[in-house]
Amino acid sequence: MQVVFDDSRLNPIRGKVEAGERLSFEDGVTLYRTPDILALGYLANLVRERLHGSKTYFNVNRHINPTNVCVAACRLCAFGRKKDSPGAYTMALEEAFQTAASGYTESVTEFHIVGGLHPDLPFQYFLDLCSGLKQRFPQVHLKAFTMVEVAFLAKIAKLSIRDTLLKLKEAGVDSLPGGGAEIFTDRVRHIICDHKIDGAQWLDTAKLAHQVGLKSNATMLYGHIENDEDRVDHLMKLRAVQDETGGFQTFIPLAFHPANTVLSHLGTTTGFMDIKSIAVARLVLDNFPHIKAYWQMMTAKIAQIALRFGADDLDGTVIEEKIYHDAGATTPQGMRREELVRLIKEAGREPIERDTMYRPVTRTETSFTVAV
Numbered sequence: 001m002q003v004v005f006d007d008s009r010l011n012p013i014r015g016k017v018e019a020g021e022r023l024s025f026e027d028g029v030t031l032y033r034t035p036d037i038l039a040l041g042y043l044a045n046l047v048r049e050r051l052h053g054s055k056t057y058f059n060v061n062r063h064i065n066p067t068n069v070c071v072a073a074c075r076l077c078a079f080g081r082k083k084d085s086p087g088a089y090t091m092a093l094e095e096a097f098q099t100a101a102s103g104y105t106e107s108v109t110e111f112h113i114v115g116g117l118h119p120d121l122p123f124q125y126f127l128d129l130c131s132g133l134k135q136r137f138p139q140v141h142l143k144a145f146t147m148v149e150v151a152f153l154a155k156i157a158k159l160s161i162r163d164t165l166l167k168l169k170e171a172g173v174d175s176l177p178g179g180g181a182e183i184f185t186d187r188v189r190h191i192i193c194d195h196k197i198d199g200a201q202w203l204d205t206a207k208l209a210h211q212v213g214l215k216s217n218a219t220m221l222y223g224h225i226e227n228d229e230d231r232v233d234h235l236m237k238l239r240a241v242q243d244e245t246g247g248f249q250t251f252i253p254l255a256f257h258p259a260n261t262v263l264s265h266l267g268t269t270t271g272f273m274d275i276k277s278i279a280v281a282r283l284v285l286d287n288f289p290h291i292k293a294y295w296q297m298m299t300a301k302i303a304q305i306a307l308r309f310g311a312d313d314l315d316g317t318v319i320e321e322k323i324y325h326d327a328g329a330t331t332p333q334g335m336r337r338e339e340l341v342r343l344i345k346e347a348g349r350e351p352i353e354r355d356t357m358y359r360p361v362t363r364t365e366t367s368f369t370v371a372v
């Protein structure tokens, strides 16, 4: 017997999802507007299970934020500092290597490296950082520098974006994280992150990264001043680039944390909006392999539920997260592998430890191997 949806506006969308047809901009807006979250979840879960069955991915990763000094002063951000402000820091290279090593175990398969746009650090610092990390931790994947950082480094280095990417790759960067995308529409971007590259430049940088052989992720920051159309526009633009390059691995909706930002008068996101952002993304981004419910941002409890609403990935152990914790996140700054496995199993899903490229990682007591 077919489940009847409370919101009959979803029936034509259901027909398309069941037939594997692409959804339109209007469909995306309808999905965001519906209060029928169970119908939305049903549809997103259909796609999720079509792609991955019950498999749910996570990794064992560590964040490294070499500096919080930033020339931009984005209203959305609680992490960046001006050079001489209290709390500003920049790691010497040795310090960054020690940070990478602290609490390091053989089980870490990824370093996630992002930071501020420092006005004085030379490009060579970042190249030495990456090559130094690769030398010390050759088996660890370096997922480093957002499109915004890459575009900034290109200016510092006086190189084209393509050549900047090639030099970073040569120094050991294996892929790029999805940050800095925020919301692409100019109206919103001017308010929340006026100093960053615009949406078109973010997308062009992603395309160039993919063209030189670097995969990347993509994010969307929601729950501030954007509306339904802005969010769907963001998804459509990502989908168009993915049609061209196939270089995106994972989409990650990021819940805005207003504390300690200029936008602190805004409320935090609701559970409904967190779940919707996952489900709508799964349905609209038909060419993205993975949708990540980043537990650090949406809490472990909501992320676990998201595994039945379209998400197939929980990110990872995330040792030492700083960006949302500066913005008042109350989630722990890391999670044990066993706890991630418990969350996934309790949702009736099959936990798969992956490396950054989604290859399964097999562990023994003392070592791990990655299937190739």
Ligand code: V47
Pocket: 076, 077, 078, 079, 176, 177, 178, 179, 180, 181, 182, 217, 218, 219, 220, 221, 252, 254, 255, 256, 257, 258, 259, 261, 294, 315, 323, 324, 327
């Ligand atoms: O781009 C900044 C966001 C992003 C705040 O690629 C904020 O696997 C909420 O991109 N409240 C950086 N969000 C983090 C990021 C990320 C995280 C996890 C996994 C991956 C991946 C990428 O954090 C920024 C911005 O969108 N951010 N300030 C804030 N107050």
